Amino acid sequence: MAGNGISWKQRLEDQMDPQWRDEIDQFGGQVELRKQGKLDEKVFAETRLRRGVYGQRYDNGRRHDGISERALAFDDRPTKGPDTLWDAPGMQRIKIPFGGVSPEQLEVHADLAEEYSDAVLHVTTRQDFQLHYIHIEDTPDLMRRLGAVGITTREACGNSVRNVTACPLAGVCHTEAFDVSPYASALMEFLLGHPDVQDFGRKFKPAFSGCEQEACGLVNLHDAGFVARIRDGERGFKVVVGGGLGAVPHQAEVLSEFTPEAELLPQIQAAARVFARLGEKKNRGRARIKFLVAKLGIEEFRRLVEEERAVLPHDDRWTAYLANMAHTSGEPVRPSTPLNGGARPPGFDAWAETNVYHQRQAGYAVAMITLPLGDMTSNQARFLADMARKYAGDNIRTTVEQNIVLRFVAEADLPELFSELEAAGLGAPGASSVVDVTSCPGTDTCKLGIAASRGLAAELRKRLTEKSAQLPQAVKDLRIKISGCFNSCGQHHVADIGFYGNSRKIDGRTVPHFQVILGGQWTENAGSYGLAVGSVPSKAIPETIDALTDAYAHGREKDESFQAWIARLGKRNVREILKPFMAVSPYAEGPEFYSDWSDVREFTIGDLGVGECAGEVVSLFGIEVVKAESQAFDAQISLEEGDFSTAEEFAYKAMLSAARALVRTEYIDVTEDPEDIVQEFKARFFDNERFFDRFARGKFGQYLLDRFQTPVTSVDANEASRRIEESQLFIEASHACEARVSAESAAAVQIEPPPGA
Amino acid sequence: MTQSLLRPNRVAIKMFADPQPQGSPDLEPYIGLFHHFIQAQSLEGLLLDVADYAHIPDGPGILLVGHDVDYGVDLGDRRVGLLTVRKRLEDNPLADAARDTLRRCVSAARAIADSGVGELVFSPAEFEVQLLDRLSAPNSDEGYDQARAELDGLLSEVFGSGGCAVARANAEDPRKPLSLRVSVPGAPDTAELLQGLGG
Known part of the structure; x- marks a missing residue:
């Protein structure tokens, strides 16, 4: 409220869609009701999530400060969700359909970041913006200010249809069938708040792609993907469903080779109904549509969708937009002029090589602005709005590589634009190259983060930039993507070199590690996923990258891609490259291993209720779980050699070995009989939820129980690959469980009164 | 006495480093120092976490995030300074909010100096007051005149008349927050200033 008594609500009430206004007012009312304790906390949590208001790390009011865990002394008020304190800062996700944002909208984001956040705008891997450290009571005004410029945060989180993503080159690309942006926009508007998408068990992520062979919209890793196609002069889409990354990645399967444009919306509506009706609701870990498609098989899923489509009540909106399609490809503000040998400032050529894409519209180019880790300041956002107005009109898009692009820049203007960008600190070259490292928020702000993905990304970016001039072109062209945990928000599965955070107990302490994932495919719309090769201590990752890229640069055959090189070398040999970096020195000799990047605190996982005390140098579990890791690795080798059933068997054995290692910490005499192991694991760790973590709950433990109860009869590559992923996750969960249990034991010993006291 | 019309939700004060470093300052030591401030609860306010934004050119540098106040070694506008952002001000007159923010900023500058960590020295000889609330305090001529009128008394009290x-x-850019640049020739040292601010 201003000193003159005017509120944002009053000022903006006539400046937005009345429905949006009413929804935001209603949300504001719910905030007040919850604050007064008049609304159930779970109901409020789901309500705020559906408005994009997320929790953030430490919002349970506990934080390990490096010495001990401390309670954060927030005021005693109602929670904003289970174990989520009212005053703890949170994150606001803002949906940007197909990444399209106008200068005016960007300026509003800049204002919001300054007034409610930390003056930093973060671009996500799904073309959203995120603002961090937001207070719940500021969110209604924040939404009003966005709503007044045509942006909604509705369904940015929660079990709903998330942001609709699309290729940032849509409309200007040389290889697309047609511009998919208006269709992405139409799909977003049609599904936003639609009654048929309100009862999903989990989120649903759509993506559009203009062509098949490029990375484009990465449709194969999405719940639903749409690839533009023209058949007999008619526009339509190849439609795929059931893709996803996360803990167990799935490639999407083809629902339809060609869906005419008029059928796009009814078909996805029908698919949404099938997902809502038959998708898992109770077990979050199996609730994404990928599990439903895998369970039913794509043929049956397709039959059900067609059946549902046949009985859908007609809706004029299915085709109304086609008559008046939104013009989204943009219009230039300056005449098209080729560069033609015009003056080039120092550094321009290097920048242009990586950051300029020549549009199919002659004389125009797309300028890519690299944002380190997807971050820009409010001042930079305002500056980019100015640059867009001056050179590119309304043509700003965010990208899934966490950058910004300006489209329809006259080629002759590129040198001047570069000079201005450079003066503002935004002229770094290397877009989409090895220095342009993608990262999810990780332990910086995410409640699920295990290791510091952003800290590692910043370190790699710095080191690789320093030596980028010396790097061979083949190495420059690689992509590095990092996630703070197995959930893959950093899209590590589709990078040449990917990482996800985990941890290992060594020398009685917890050491941050990253699992190395190699050989993912970015092109072909995320055509295949990389596989885990081994876990490396966080602080050894830069040297690991050097060793991998050196070996690739020197060992590749002519024009051999990184994926082909990895495949030719074989995972066994690749692991040999990693091996020297997998060892961790004892704490006394290498304390640096025991903290994470950009963080001086000794590393802990999960902000447990107790600190971790030194135990034995190598625990029994530590010795025995190595067997499980070897079996998981053997499974990958078998998969690579095409022996799918052996791969699946090794993966199952790996889970059994990890479970046995865990059981033997309490019951040394457990046999090697699978029935005995599973029974003991279930009784000692699963049924009592000791194996469960706070977020995944029992998902990973269930992998072993399911496999034990349902032996496989025939195994294909997908099944083997999935089992291997499951075994990796089960092993990780075993490590985490053992760390929790030993920490709790140590705490119990600490608080025990001394004898005779 | 000027009636208080400006009641911004946030007030920031950036106290500039003197001298300004040549090139990019080494920010890494401040990560450890800020974690130490949380451990020792050395600064006023509920301190939550440390955010490393050193990778952003001209960005927030290293940020000590709090519930009601943030402290940061800030590189914005290509001038290094200690930025203190007082948040969650509930209907406080500007002069009160600015006094509180200045006190916290000076106190943080002293704590950094006392720690001996890092190469930067933050001096009250020059600082900027930013009103981070476009509804209450638009960056306009009228907004500036009002802010100036509301802050004059505080500045005279702290630094003496004139x-x-x-x-x-x-x-030059009305989109940016309303801001006032304060230069204090012969500024008192931070201990004396803190005393004057009741710290």
Whole structure:
């Protein structure tokens, strides 16, 4: 409220869609009701999530400060969700359909970041913006200010249809069938708040792609993907469903080779109904549509969708937009002029090589602005709005590589634009190259983060930039993507070199590690996923990258891609490259291993209720779980050699070995009989939820129980690959469980009164 | 006495480093120092976490995030300074909010100096007051005149009548927050200043 008594609500009430206004007012009312304790906390949590208001790390009011865990002394008020304190800062996700944002909208984001956040705008891997450290009571005004410029945060989180993503080159690309942006926009508007998408068990992520062979919209890793196609002069889409990354990645399967444009919306509506009706609701870990498609098989899923489509009540909106399609490809503000040998400032050529894409519209180019880790300041956002107005009109898009692009820049203007960008600190070259490292928020702000993905990304970016001039072109062209945990928000599965955070107990302490994932495919719309090769201590990752890229640069055959090189070398040999970096020195000799990047605190996982005390140098579990890791690795080798059933068997054995290692910490005499192991694991760790973590709950433990109860009869590559992923996750969960249990034991010993006291 | 019309939700004060470092300052030591401040609860406010933004050119540098106040070694506008952002001000008159923010900023500058960590020295000889609330305090001529009127008393009280010069910053870009640049020739040291601010 201003000193003159005017509120944002009053000022903006006539400046937005009345429905949006009413929804935001209603949300504001719910905030007040919850604050007064008049609304159930779970109901409020789901309500705020559906408005994009997320929790953030430490919002349970506990934080390990490096010495001990401390309670954060927030005021005693109602929670904003289970174990989520009212005053703890949170994150606001803002949906940007197909990444399209106008200068005016960007300026509003800049204002919001300054007034409610930390003056930093973060671009996500799904073309959203995120603002961090937001207070719940500021969110209604924040939404009003966005709503007044045509942006909604509705369904940015929660079990709903998330942001609709699309290729940032849509409309200007040389290889697309047609511009998919208006269709992405139409799909977003049609599904936003639609009654048929309100009862999903989990989120649903759509993506559009203009062509098949490029990375484009990465449709194969999405719940639903749409690839533009023209058949007999008619526009339509190849439609795929059931893709996803996360803990167990799935490639999407083809629902339809060609869906005419008029059928796009009814078909996805029908698919949404099938997902809502038959998708898992109770077990979050199996609730994404990928599990439903895998369970039913794509043929049956397709039959059900067609059946549902046949009985859908007609809706004029299915085709109304086609008559008046939104013009989204943009219009230039300056005449098209080729560069033609015009003056080039120092550094321009290097920048242009990586950051300029020549549009199919002659004389125009797309300028890519690299944002380190997807971050820009409010001042930079305002500056980019100015640059867009001056050179590119309304043509700003965010990208899934966490950058910004300006489209329809006259080629002759590129040198001047570069000079201005450079003066503002935004002229770094290397877009989409090895220095342009993608990262999810990780332990910086995410409640699920295990290791510091952003800290590692910043370190790699710095080191690789320093030596980028010396790097061979083949190495420059690689992509590095990092996630703070197995959930893959950093899209590590589709990078040449990917990482996800985990941890290992060594020398009685917890050491941050990253699992190395190699050989993912970015092109072909995320055509295949990389596989885990081994876990490396966080602080050894830069040297690991050097060793991998050196070996690739020197060992590749002519024009051999990184994926082909990895495949030719074989995972066994690749692991040999990693091996020297997998060892961790004892704490006394290498304390640096025991903290994470950009963080001086000794590393802990999960902000447990107790600190971790030194135990034995190598625990029994530590010795025995190595067997499980070897079996998981053997499974990958078998998969690579095409022996799918052996791969699946090794993966199952790996889970059994990890479970046995865990059981033997309490019951040394457990046999090697699978029935005995599973029974003991279930009784000692699963049924009592000791194996469960706070977020995944029992998902990973269930992998072993399911496999034990349902032996496989025939195994294909997908099944083997999935089992291997499951075994990796089960092993990780075993490590985490053992760390929790030993920490709790140590705490119990600490608080025990001394004898005779 | 000027009636208080400006009640911004946030007030920030950036106290500039003197001398300004040549090139990019080494920010890494401040990560450890800020974690130490949380451990020792050395600064006023509920301190939550440390955010490393050193990778952003001209960005927030290293940020000590709090519930009601943030402290940061800030590189914005290509001038290094200690930025203190007072948040969650509930209907406080500007002069009160600015006094509180200045006190916290000076106190943080002292704590950093006392730690001996890092190469930067933050001096009250020059600082900027930013009103981070476009509804309450738009960056306009009228907004500036009002802010100036509401802050004059505080500045005279702290630095003496005529003890400082005030100029409008960000006038060239009304989208930026309303800001006042304060120059204090012969500024007191932080201990003395803190005493004057009741710290």
